[in-house]
Amino acid sequence: MIDMAVIVAIHGLLLIAGYRLMLRDDLDEDPLLEGDGDGDGAADERTL
Amino acid sequence: MTDLFLLGFFAVFLLLGLKRPFLWICLYLYVDILAPQKMGYGPITSVPVSLIAFAAAFGGWLMMDKKTRPTFTFRQGLMLFLLVWAWFTMQGAQFPVEAVGKWDWVWKTLVFAIFLPFTVTTKLRFEAAALVMVLTAGAIIISGGIKTVFGGGGYGTLSLFVNDNSGIYESSTISTVAIAIIPLLYWFTRYDTVFKPSLPVKLFAAGLAGACLLIPIGTEARTGLVCIAMLGLLVLRESRHKLLLMVGGVLLCIAAFPFLPQSYADRMATMLTAEEDESASTRVAVWKWTIDYAKERPLGGGFEAYRANSFTYRMPQTTGEGNMTTTRYDEVVDEGRAYHSAIFEMLGEQGWPGLGAWLLLQALGLIQMERLRRRMRRRGDPNLAWLGHLAIALQYAQVIYLVGATFQGIAWQPFIMMLAGLQIALVIYAKRHDSPAEATIGARLAAGRQAGQPHAVATGAGAASPPLR
Numbered sequence: 001m002i003d004m005a006v007i008v009a010i011h012g013l014l015l016i017a018g019y020r021l022m023l024r025d026d027l028d029e030d031p032l033l034e035g036d037g038d039g040d041g042a043a044d045e046r047t048l
Numbered sequence: 049m050t051d052l053f054l055l056g057f058f059a060v061f062l063l064l065g066l067k068r069p070f071l072w073i074c075l076y077l078y079v080d081i082l083a084p085q086k087m088g089y090g091p092i093t094s095v096p097v098s099l100i101a102f103a104a105a106f107g108g109w110l111m112m113d114k115k116t117r118p119t120f121t122f123r124q125g126l127m128l129f130l131l132v133w134a135w136f137t138m139q140g141a142q143f144p145v146e147a148v149g150k151w152d153w154v155w156k157t158l159v160f161a162i163f164l165p166f167t168v169t170t171k172l173r174f175e176a177a178a179l180v181m182v183l184t185a186g187a188i189i190i191s192g193g194i195k196t197v198f199g200g201g202g203y204g205t206l207s208l209f210v211n212d213n214s215g216i217y218e219s220s221t222i223s224t225v226a227i228a229i230i231p232l233l234y235w236f237t238r239y240d241t242v243f244k245p246s247l248p249v250k251l252f253a254a255g256l257a258g259a260c261l262l263i264p265i266g267t268e269a270r271t272g273l274v275c276i277a278m279l280g281l282l283v284l285r286e287s288r289h290k291l292l293l294m295v296g297g298v299l300l301c302i303a304a305f306p307f308l309p310q311s312y313a314d315r316m317a318t319m320l321t322a323e324e325d326e327s328a329s330t331r332v333a334v335w336k337w338t339i340d341y342a343k344e345r346p347l348g349g350g351f352e353a354y355r356a357n358s359f360t361y362r363m364p365q366t367t368g369e370g371n372m373t374t375t376r377y378d379e380v381v382d383e384g385r386a387y388h389s390a391i392f393e394m395l396g397e398q399g400w401p402g403l404g405a406w407l408l409l410q411a412l413g414l415i416q417m418e419r420l421r422r423r424m425r426r427r428g429d430p431n432l433a434w435l436g437h438l439a440i441a442l443q444y445a446q447v448i449y450l451v452g453a454t455f456q457g458i459a460w461q462p463f464i465m466m467l468a469g470l471q472i473a474l475v476i477y478a479k480r481h482d483s484p485a486e487a488t489i490g491a492r493l494a495a496g497r498q499a500g501q502p503h504a505v506a507t508g509a510g511a512a513s514p515p516l517r
Contacts, residue, residue, distance in 0.1 A: 002194050002195060004050065006187055006191040007054075007087075007191075007209075009190075010183055010184070010187035010190070011053070011187075013183055014061075014078065014183055015060060015061070017179055017180070018061055018074070019064065020242050021070075021071060021172070021176050021242060022064045022067050022071065024172060026171070027068050027070055027170060028068065028113075028114040030169065030170035030172070032481060033477075
Protein backbone atom coordinates (compact mmCIF):
# COMPACT_ATOMS: atom_id res chain seq x y z
CA MET A 1 0.00 0.00 0.00
CA ILE A 2 2.77 2.42 1.00
CA ASP A 3 4.82 1.35 -2.00
CA MET A 4 1.96 1.91 -4.43
CA ALA A 5 1.14 5.34 -3.02
CA VAL A 6 4.77 6.43 -3.27
CA ILE A 7 5.15 4.98 -6.76
CA VAL A 8 2.06 6.85 -7.99
CA ALA A 9 3.10 10.13 -6.34
CA ILE A 10 6.70 10.14 -7.56
CA HIS A 11 5.80 9.00 -11.07
CA GLY A 12 3.20 11.75 -11.14
CA LEU A 13 5.89 14.30 -10.27
CA LEU A 14 8.19 12.84 -12.90
CA LEU A 15 5.48 13.11 -15.53
CA ILE A 16 4.73 16.72 -14.60
CA ALA A 17 8.46 17.47 -14.77
CA GLY A 18 8.75 15.71 -18.13
CA TYR A 19 5.78 17.61 -19.53
CA ARG A 20 7.10 20.98 -18.32
CA LEU A 21 10.54 20.22 -19.70
CA MET A 22 9.05 19.29 -23.05
CA LEU A 23 7.45 22.71 -23.32
CA ARG A 24 10.63 24.65 -22.62
CA ASP A 25 12.92 25.74 -25.42
CA ASP A 26 15.79 26.41 -23.04
CA LEU A 27 16.11 22.66 -22.61
CA ASP A 28 17.90 22.65 -25.96
CA GLU A 29 19.18 26.21 -26.19
CA ASP A 30 20.89 27.78 -23.23
CA PRO A 31 20.29 31.54 -23.06
CA LEU A 32 23.51 31.97 -21.07
CA LEU A 33 25.59 30.29 -23.75
CA GLU A 34 23.69 31.56 -26.78
CA GLY A 35 24.40 35.10 -25.73
CA ASP A 36 28.02 34.49 -24.87
CA GLY A 37 29.80 33.84 -28.05
CA ASP A 38 28.27 30.87 -29.84
CA GLY A 39 27.71 33.31 -32.62
CA ASP A 40 30.55 31.80 -34.61
CA GLY A 41 27.98 29.20 -35.60
CA ALA A 42 30.32 26.33 -34.90
CA ALA A 43 29.18 25.47 -31.41
CA ASP A 44 25.68 24.42 -32.34
CA GLU A 45 25.27 21.82 -34.98
CA ARG A 46 22.35 19.61 -35.84
CA THR A 47 24.64 16.89 -37.11
CA LEU A 48 27.91 15.42 -36.01
CA MET B 49 -1.56 -3.29 -11.78
CA THR B 50 1.93 -2.01 -10.85
CA ASP B 51 3.27 -3.42 -14.09
CA LEU B 52 0.70 -1.64 -16.22
CA PHE B 53 1.23 1.62 -14.37
CA LEU B 54 5.01 1.46 -14.80
CA LEU B 55 4.71 0.46 -18.46
CA GLY B 56 2.25 3.30 -19.03
CA PHE B 57 4.65 5.77 -17.46
CA PHE B 58 7.48 4.42 -19.60
CA ALA B 59 5.41 4.77 -22.76
CA VAL B 60 4.29 8.33 -21.97
CA PHE B 61 7.87 9.39 -21.30
CA LEU B 62 8.96 7.84 -24.59
CA LEU B 63 6.28 9.93 -26.33
CA LEU B 64 7.40 13.13 -24.58
CA GLY B 65 10.90 12.44 -25.85
CA LEU B 66 9.75 12.67 -29.45
CA LYS B 67 9.72 16.44 -29.06
CA ARG B 68 12.72 16.71 -26.73
CA PRO B 69 15.04 13.72 -27.14
CA PHE B 70 16.91 14.70 -23.99
CA LEU B 71 13.94 13.32 -22.07
CA TRP B 72 15.05 9.86 -23.23
CA ILE B 73 18.33 10.46 -21.43
CA CYS B 74 16.24 11.22 -18.35
CA LEU B 75 14.24 8.06 -18.97
CA TYR B 76 17.42 5.99 -18.99
CA LEU B 77 18.54 7.61 -15.74
CA TYR B 78 15.18 6.64 -14.24
CA VAL B 79 15.31 3.05 -15.49
CA ASP B 80 18.91 2.53 -14.43
CA ILE B 81 18.28 3.80 -10.90
CA LEU B 82 14.86 2.36 -10.12
CA ALA B 83 14.99 -0.84 -12.21
CA PRO B 84 11.20 -0.90 -12.79
CA GLN B 85 11.56 -4.21 -14.62
CA LYS B 86 12.46 -5.78 -11.26
CA MET B 87 9.57 -4.16 -9.41
CA GLY B 88 6.74 -5.94 -11.14
CA TYR B 89 5.85 -9.58 -11.55
CA GLY B 90 3.93 -9.52 -14.83
CA PRO B 91 4.44 -8.09 -18.30
CA ILE B 92 7.08 -5.54 -17.35
CA THR B 93 9.55 -8.32 -16.52
CA SER B 94 9.49 -9.43 -20.15
CA VAL B 95 9.85 -5.94 -21.66
CA PRO B 96 13.50 -4.91 -22.13
CA VAL B 97 12.89 -1.41 -20.73
CA SER B 98 16.57 -0.84 -19.99
CA LEU B 99 17.59 -1.73 -23.54
CA ILE B 100 14.81 0.40 -25.05
CA ALA B 101 15.74 3.39 -22.91
CA PHE B 102 19.46 2.88 -23.69
CA ALA B 103 18.77 2.74 -27.44
CA ALA B 104 16.41 5.72 -27.30
CA ALA B 105 18.91 7.80 -25.34
CA PHE B 106 21.80 7.10 -27.73
CA GLY B 107 19.73 7.07 -30.92
CA GLY B 108 17.81 10.19 -29.95
CA TRP B 109 20.98 12.13 -29.24
CA LEU B 110 22.66 10.89 -32.40
CA MET B 111 19.80 11.55 -34.81
CA MET B 112 17.40 14.07 -33.32
CA ASP B 113 18.96 16.08 -30.53
CA LYS B 114 20.46 19.51 -30.87
CA LYS B 115 24.17 19.04 -30.27
CA THR B 116 27.14 21.08 -29.32
CA ARG B 117 30.54 19.97 -30.52
CA PRO B 118 31.25 16.89 -28.38
CA THR B 119 34.00 17.60 -25.86
CA PHE B 120 36.12 14.72 -24.62
CA THR B 121 37.76 15.45 -21.29
CA PHE B 122 40.58 13.76 -19.40
CA ARG B 123 38.14 12.31 -16.88
CA GLN B 124 36.11 10.74 -19.68
CA GLY B 125 39.44 9.37 -20.93
CA LEU B 126 39.99 7.82 -17.50
CA MET B 127 36.56 6.22 -17.65
CA LEU B 128 37.35 4.89 -21.12
CA PHE B 129 40.62 3.49 -19.79
CA LEU B 130 38.73 1.82 -16.92
CA LEU B 131 36.30 0.33 -19.43
CA VAL B 132 39.11 -1.10 -21.57
CA TRP B 133 41.09 -2.19 -18.53
CA ALA B 134 38.09 -3.94 -16.98
CA TRP B 135 37.59 -5.82 -20.24
CA PHE B 136 41.31 -6.70 -20.27
CA THR B 137 41.29 -8.03 -16.70
CA MET B 138 38.18 -10.02 -17.50
CA GLN B 139 40.11 -12.02 -20.13
CA GLY B 140 42.24 -13.56 -17.41
CA ALA B 141 39.65 -13.45 -14.66
CA GLN B 142 39.99 -16.05 -11.95
CA PHE B 143 36.21 -16.52 -11.97
CA PRO B 144 35.28 -15.97 -15.62
CA VAL B 145 31.59 -16.91 -15.37
CA GLU B 146 30.90 -14.64 -12.39
CA ALA B 147 33.05 -11.91 -13.93
CA VAL B 148 30.83 -11.77 -17.01
CA GLY B 149 27.81 -11.16 -14.79
CA LYS B 150 29.39 -8.04 -13.32
CA TRP B 151 30.83 -6.89 -16.64
CA ASP B 152 27.28 -6.89 -18.08
CA TRP B 153 26.25 -3.89 -16.00
CA VAL B 154 29.63 -2.25 -15.45
CA TRP B 155 30.25 -1.57 -19.14
CA LYS B 156 26.81 0.04 -19.51
CA THR B 157 27.47 2.19 -16.45
CA LEU B 158 30.79 3.43 -17.81
CA VAL B 159 29.58 3.96 -21.37
CA PHE B 160 26.63 5.99 -20.12
CA ALA B 161 28.81 8.03 -17.74
CA ILE B 162 31.18 8.84 -20.64
CA PHE B 163 28.22 9.69 -22.85
CA LEU B 164 26.24 11.80 -20.37
CA PRO B 165 28.45 14.94 -20.61
CA PHE B 166 27.85 15.07 -24.37
CA THR B 167 24.15 15.54 -23.73
CA VAL B 168 23.96 17.77 -20.65
CA THR B 169 24.78 21.03 -22.35
CA THR B 170 22.31 23.58 -20.96
CA LYS B 171 21.40 24.81 -17.52
CA LEU B 172 17.96 23.27 -17.76
CA ARG B 173 19.44 19.91 -18.70
CA PHE B 174 21.51 19.92 -15.51
CA GLU B 175 18.31 20.56 -13.61
CA ALA B 176 16.39 17.91 -15.51
CA ALA B 177 19.02 15.19 -15.08
CA ALA B 178 19.57 15.95 -11.40
CA LEU B 179 15.81 16.21 -10.78
CA VAL B 180 15.08 12.83 -12.33
CA MET B 181 17.94 11.24 -10.41
CA VAL B 182 16.85 12.73 -7.09
CA LEU B 183 13.14 11.99 -7.57
CA THR B 184 13.80 8.43 -8.73
CA ALA B 185 16.10 7.65 -5.85
CA GLY B 186 13.61 9.58 -3.72
CA ALA B 187 10.88 7.06 -4.55
CA ILE B 188 12.91 4.27 -2.92
CA ILE B 189 13.93 6.53 -0.04
CA ILE B 190 10.46 7.89 0.78
CA SER B 191 8.99 4.39 0.76
CA GLY B 192 11.81 3.16 3.04
CA GLY B 193 11.52 6.22 5.26
CA ILE B 194 7.78 5.78 5.83
CA LYS B 195 8.25 2.10 6.66
CA THR B 196 11.01 3.01 9.09
CA VAL B 197 8.69 5.45 10.89
CA PHE B 198 6.06 2.73 11.20
CA GLY B 199 8.58 0.27 12.60
CA GLY B 200 9.30 -1.72 9.48
CA GLY B 201 13.04 -1.22 9.63
CA GLY B 202 15.78 -3.56 10.71
CA TYR B 203 19.11 -4.88 9.53
CA GLY B 204 18.46 -6.68 6.27
CA THR B 205 14.69 -6.54 6.78
CA LEU B 206 13.64 -3.10 5.53
CA SER B 207 11.46 -3.87 2.55
CA LEU B 208 12.13 -1.70 -0.48
CA PHE B 209 10.62 -1.95 -3.97
CA VAL B 210 13.06 -4.68 -4.96
CA ASN B 211 14.10 -7.19 -2.34
CA ASP B 212 17.25 -8.62 -3.83
CA ASN B 213 19.64 -6.56 -1.69
CA SER B 214 21.79 -5.67 -4.68
CA GLY B 215 22.64 -2.52 -6.61
CA ILE B 216 21.09 0.62 -5.19
CA TYR B 217 18.66 -1.52 -3.16
CA GLU B 218 21.52 -2.92 -1.06
CA SER B 219 21.07 -1.49 2.44
CA SER B 220 24.45 0.26 2.78
CA THR B 221 24.35 1.53 -0.79
CA ILE B 222 20.89 3.11 -0.50
CA SER B 223 21.98 4.64 2.82
CA THR B 224 25.01 6.23 1.16
CA VAL B 225 23.03 7.45 -1.86
CA ALA B 226 20.28 8.82 0.40
CA ILE B 227 22.73 10.97 2.35
CA ALA B 228 24.64 11.95 -0.79
CA ILE B 229 21.59 13.51 -2.45
CA ILE B 230 20.79 15.83 0.46
CA PRO B 231 23.14 18.58 -0.84
CA LEU B 232 21.40 18.33 -4.21
CA LEU B 233 18.01 18.67 -2.52
CA TYR B 234 19.19 21.89 -0.96
CA TRP B 235 20.31 23.12 -4.37
CA PHE B 236 16.83 22.45 -5.77
CA THR B 237 15.21 24.58 -3.08
CA ARG B 238 17.19 27.54 -4.42
CA TYR B 239 17.62 27.13 -8.15
CA ASP B 240 15.01 24.74 -9.51
CA THR B 241 12.95 26.21 -12.33
CA VAL B 242 10.93 23.10 -13.18
CA PHE B 243 9.29 23.14 -9.75
CA LYS B 244 9.93 26.70 -8.64
CA PRO B 245 11.15 27.00 -5.03
CA SER B 246 7.77 27.69 -3.43
CA LEU B 247 6.71 26.66 0.07
CA PRO B 248 5.29 23.26 -1.04
CA VAL B 249 8.52 22.50 -2.93
CA LYS B 250 10.62 23.41 0.11
CA LEU B 251 8.38 21.31 2.36
CA PHE B 252 8.69 18.37 -0.02
CA ALA B 253 12.48 18.77 -0.12
CA ALA B 254 12.61 18.93 3.68
CA GLY B 255 10.43 15.83 3.93
CA LEU B 256 12.59 13.97 1.45
CA ALA B 257 15.74 15.03 3.31
CA GLY B 258 14.12 13.67 6.50
CA ALA B 259 13.40 10.38 4.72
CA CYS B 260 17.03 10.32 3.55
CA LEU B 261 18.20 10.58 7.16
CA LEU B 262 15.79 7.81 8.17
CA ILE B 263 17.18 5.32 5.64
CA PRO B 264 20.40 4.57 7.57
CA ILE B 265 18.22 4.04 10.65
CA GLY B 266 15.77 1.81 8.80
CA THR B 267 18.48 -0.28 7.19
CA GLU B 268 20.67 -0.15 10.32
CA ALA B 269 23.62 0.35 7.99
CA ARG B 270 26.64 1.54 9.98
CA THR B 271 28.07 3.11 6.85
CA GLY B 272 25.01 5.35 6.75
CA LEU B 273 25.81 6.76 10.19
CA VAL B 274 29.36 7.53 9.07
CA CYS B 275 27.95 9.27 5.99
CA ILE B 276 25.60 11.35 8.17
CA ALA B 277 28.60 12.38 10.29
CA MET B 278 30.42 13.41 7.11
CA LEU B 279 27.39 15.41 5.96
CA GLY B 280 27.40 17.14 9.35
CA LEU B 281 31.04 18.16 8.88
CA LEU B 282 30.31 19.49 5.39
CA VAL B 283 27.33 21.50 6.64
CA LEU B 284 29.59 22.86 9.35
CA ARG B 285 32.06 23.96 6.69
CA GLU B 286 29.36 25.99 4.95
CA SER B 287 27.78 27.44 8.06
CA ARG B 288 28.53 30.90 9.39
CA HIS B 289 27.29 29.92 12.85
CA LYS B 290 29.45 26.88 13.47
CA LEU B 291 29.20 26.83 17.26
CA LEU B 292 25.43 27.24 17.20
CA LEU B 293 25.15 24.46 14.65
CA MET B 294 27.33 22.11 16.69
CA VAL B 295 25.32 22.70 19.86
CA GLY B 296 22.05 22.32 17.93
CA GLY B 297 23.31 19.10 16.33
CA VAL B 298 24.28 17.57 19.67
CA LEU B 299 20.92 18.55 21.22
CA LEU B 300 19.08 17.09 18.23
CA CYS B 301 20.96 13.81 18.57
CA ILE B 302 20.17 13.64 22.28
CA ALA B 303 16.49 14.40 21.63
CA ALA B 304 16.28 11.82 18.82
CA PHE B 305 18.04 9.02 20.72
CA PRO B 306 14.98 7.81 22.72
CA PHE B 307 13.05 7.41 19.47
CA LEU B 308 15.67 5.18 17.87
CA PRO B 309 14.95 1.45 17.90
CA GLN B 310 17.05 -0.57 20.34
CA SER B 311 18.25 -2.83 17.54
CA TYR B 312 19.67 0.24 15.80
CA ALA B 313 21.52 1.40 18.90
CA ASP B 314 22.87 -2.13 19.42
CA ARG B 315 24.11 -2.35 15.86
CA MET B 316 25.76 1.07 15.95
CA ALA B 317 27.43 0.10 19.22
CA THR B 318 29.24 -2.69 17.36
CA MET B 319 31.37 0.03 15.76
CA LEU B 320 32.94 0.56 19.19
CA THR B 321 33.66 -3.14 19.63
CA ALA B 322 34.71 -3.90 16.09
CA GLU B 323 36.94 -6.79 17.13
CA GLU B 324 33.89 -8.67 18.44
CA ASP B 325 31.89 -8.17 15.30
CA GLU B 326 32.27 -10.70 12.51
CA SER B 327 31.50 -8.22 9.76
CA ALA B 328 34.12 -5.75 10.97
CA SER B 329 36.70 -8.45 11.69
CA THR B 330 36.39 -10.06 8.28
CA ARG B 331 36.52 -6.64 6.66
CA VAL B 332 40.05 -6.07 7.91
CA ALA B 333 41.00 -9.65 7.07
CA VAL B 334 39.69 -9.24 3.49
CA TRP B 335 41.61 -5.99 3.07
CA LYS B 336 44.84 -7.69 4.17
CA TRP B 337 44.11 -10.59 1.86
CA THR B 338 43.52 -8.19 -1.05
CA ILE B 339 46.89 -6.50 -0.54
CA ASP B 340 48.59 -9.90 -0.64
CA TYR B 341 46.50 -10.87 -3.66
CA ALA B 342 47.61 -7.72 -5.48
CA LYS B 343 51.24 -8.69 -4.87
CA GLU B 344 50.59 -11.93 -6.73
CA ARG B 345 48.39 -10.34 -9.41
CA PRO B 346 49.33 -6.66 -9.65
CA LEU B 347 47.26 -6.26 -12.82
CA GLY B 348 44.12 -7.48 -11.08
CA GLY B 349 42.26 -10.75 -10.83
CA GLY B 350 39.20 -9.64 -12.77
CA PHE B 351 35.67 -9.09 -11.52
CA GLU B 352 34.55 -11.11 -8.50
CA ALA B 353 38.12 -12.06 -7.59
CA TYR B 354 37.20 -11.85 -3.91
CA ARG B 355 35.64 -15.29 -4.26
CA ALA B 356 39.17 -16.68 -4.00
CA ASN B 357 39.64 -15.53 -0.42
CA SER B 358 39.55 -17.84 2.54
CA PHE B 359 40.90 -17.22 6.00
CA THR B 360 40.73 -18.36 9.56
CA TYR B 361 40.86 -15.96 12.47
CA ARG B 362 40.09 -15.88 16.16
CA MET B 363 37.23 -13.67 17.25
CA PRO B 364 36.56 -12.77 20.90
CA GLN B 365 33.06 -13.61 22.17
CA THR B 366 32.05 -11.97 25.42
CA THR B 367 29.15 -13.40 27.42
CA GLY B 368 27.55 -12.52 30.76
CA GLU B 369 26.76 -9.18 32.36
CA GLY B 370 28.38 -6.73 34.79
CA ASN B 371 31.39 -8.19 36.57
CA MET B 372 30.51 -11.72 35.55
CA THR B 373 31.70 -11.61 31.95
CA THR B 374 33.75 -14.23 30.25
CA THR B 375 35.55 -13.92 26.96
CA ARG B 376 36.37 -16.89 24.83
CA TYR B 377 38.06 -16.92 21.45
CA ASP B 378 36.24 -18.75 18.70
CA GLU B 379 37.97 -19.78 15.52
CA VAL B 380 36.05 -18.51 12.52
CA VAL B 381 36.54 -19.70 8.96
CA ASP B 382 35.39 -17.42 6.20
CA GLU B 383 35.38 -17.87 2.44
CA GLY B 384 34.45 -15.63 -0.45
CA ARG B 385 33.92 -12.52 1.66
CA ALA B 386 33.15 -9.38 -0.33
CA TYR B 387 35.68 -6.54 -0.33
CA HIS B 388 33.62 -4.17 1.82
CA SER B 389 35.55 -1.28 0.29
CA ALA B 390 35.60 0.25 -3.17
CA ILE B 391 39.35 0.84 -2.86
CA PHE B 392 40.10 -2.82 -2.23
CA GLU B 393 37.48 -3.84 -4.78
CA MET B 394 39.43 -1.93 -7.41
CA LEU B 395 42.79 -3.23 -6.16
CA GLY B 396 41.70 -6.86 -6.16
CA GLU B 397 39.77 -6.80 -9.42
CA GLN B 398 41.56 -4.22 -11.53
CA GLY B 399 44.99 -4.23 -9.89
CA TRP B 400 47.16 -1.20 -9.34
CA PRO B 401 46.49 0.40 -12.76
CA GLY B 402 42.73 0.19 -12.24
CA LEU B 403 42.93 1.48 -8.68
CA GLY B 404 45.19 4.34 -9.80
CA ALA B 405 42.81 5.37 -12.57
CA TRP B 406 39.78 5.17 -10.27
CA LEU B 407 41.46 7.23 -7.54
CA LEU B 408 42.58 9.80 -10.11
CA LEU B 409 39.02 9.96 -11.47
CA GLN B 410 37.69 10.67 -8.00
CA ALA B 411 40.43 13.11 -7.01
CA LEU B 412 40.03 15.13 -10.19
CA GLY B 413 36.30 15.37 -9.57
CA LEU B 414 36.85 16.82 -6.11
CA ILE B 415 39.52 19.24 -7.35
CA GLN B 416 37.51 20.43 -10.34
CA MET B 417 34.40 21.07 -8.27
CA GLU B 418 36.47 22.91 -5.66
CA ARG B 419 38.02 25.11 -8.32
CA LEU B 420 34.62 25.84 -9.83
CA ARG B 421 33.06 26.82 -6.52
CA ARG B 422 35.98 29.09 -5.57
CA ARG B 423 36.02 30.67 -8.98
CA MET B 424 32.28 31.33 -8.85
CA ARG B 425 32.53 32.78 -5.37
CA ARG B 426 35.20 35.22 -6.51
CA ARG B 427 33.26 36.06 -9.63
CA GLY B 428 30.00 36.86 -7.83
CA ASP B 429 27.92 36.75 -11.03
CA PRO B 430 24.29 36.17 -9.97
CA ASN B 431 23.53 34.57 -13.35
CA LEU B 432 26.03 31.85 -12.62
CA ALA B 433 25.44 31.41 -8.90
CA TRP B 434 23.54 28.20 -9.67
CA LEU B 435 26.68 26.78 -11.27
CA GLY B 436 28.91 27.35 -8.27
CA HIS B 437 26.33 25.92 -5.90
CA LEU B 438 25.74 22.90 -8.12
CA ALA B 439 29.50 22.31 -8.04
CA ILE B 440 29.32 22.34 -4.23
CA ALA B 441 26.35 19.95 -4.20
CA LEU B 442 28.05 17.53 -6.60
CA GLN B 443 31.32 17.75 -4.69
CA TYR B 444 29.63 17.04 -1.36
CA ALA B 445 27.65 14.18 -2.86
CA GLN B 446 30.95 12.72 -4.04
CA VAL B 447 32.66 13.23 -0.67
CA ILE B 448 29.80 11.41 1.07
CA TYR B 449 29.96 8.66 -1.52
CA LEU B 450 33.72 8.29 -1.02
CA VAL B 451 33.24 7.99 2.74
CA GLY B 452 30.58 5.33 2.19
CA ALA B 453 32.69 3.62 -0.49
CA THR B 454 35.54 3.19 1.97
CA PHE B 455 33.41 0.56 3.72
CA GLN B 456 31.53 -1.06 0.83
CA GLY B 457 32.37 -2.31 -2.63
CA ILE B 458 30.54 0.27 -4.71
CA ALA B 459 33.33 1.44 -7.02
CA TRP B 460 31.10 1.11 -10.09
CA GLN B 461 27.78 2.19 -8.54
CA PRO B 462 25.75 3.59 -11.50
CA PHE B 463 24.18 6.44 -9.51
CA ILE B 464 27.60 7.75 -8.53
CA MET B 465 28.99 7.37 -12.04
CA MET B 466 26.03 9.46 -13.22
CA LEU B 467 27.02 12.14 -10.72
CA ALA B 468 30.58 11.98 -12.10
CA GLY B 469 29.11 12.45 -15.59
CA LEU B 470 27.26 15.53 -14.37
CA GLN B 471 30.46 16.90 -12.82
CA ILE B 472 32.27 16.53 -16.14
CA ALA B 473 29.38 18.20 -17.95
CA LEU B 474 29.47 21.08 -15.48
CA VAL B 475 33.19 21.69 -16.07
CA ILE B 476 32.64 21.64 -19.84
CA TYR B 477 29.68 24.00 -19.47
CA ALA B 478 31.77 26.47 -17.48
CA LYS B 479 34.53 26.26 -20.06
CA ARG B 480 32.11 26.80 -22.93
CA HIS B 481 30.63 29.75 -21.15
CA ASP B 482 34.01 31.39 -20.84
CA SER B 483 35.59 30.48 -24.09
CA PRO B 484 33.53 28.66 -26.71
CA ALA B 485 36.55 28.48 -29.01
CA GLU B 486 38.50 26.38 -26.52
CA ALA B 487 35.72 24.08 -25.38
CA THR B 488 36.92 21.11 -27.40
CA ILE B 489 40.26 19.33 -27.49
CA GLY B 490 40.57 20.01 -31.23
CA ALA B 491 39.90 23.69 -30.75
CA ARG B 492 42.39 23.87 -27.91
CA LEU B 493 45.06 22.21 -30.06
CA ALA B 494 44.30 24.68 -32.84
CA ALA B 495 44.51 27.50 -30.33
CA GLY B 496 47.82 26.11 -29.12
CA ARG B 497 49.20 26.19 -32.66
CA GLN B 498 48.28 29.82 -32.87
CA ALA B 499 49.77 30.60 -29.48
CA GLY B 500 50.67 34.18 -29.13
CA GLN B 501 47.99 35.40 -31.48
CA PRO B 502 45.15 37.42 -29.98
CA HIS B 503 41.99 35.53 -29.07
CA ALA B 504 39.49 36.45 -31.73
CA VAL B 505 36.39 34.49 -30.76
CA ALA B 506 35.79 34.57 -27.04
CA THR B 507 33.47 37.41 -26.23
CA GLY B 508 31.15 38.50 -23.48
CA ALA B 509 31.69 37.72 -19.82
CA GLY B 510 34.28 35.05 -20.53
CA ALA B 511 36.52 37.38 -22.46
CA ALA B 512 36.29 40.04 -19.81
CA SER B 513 37.29 37.80 -16.92
CA PRO B 514 39.63 34.83 -16.44
CA PRO B 515 38.21 31.44 -17.42
CA LEU B 516 36.46 29.10 -15.02
CA ARG B 517 38.90 26.38 -14.15
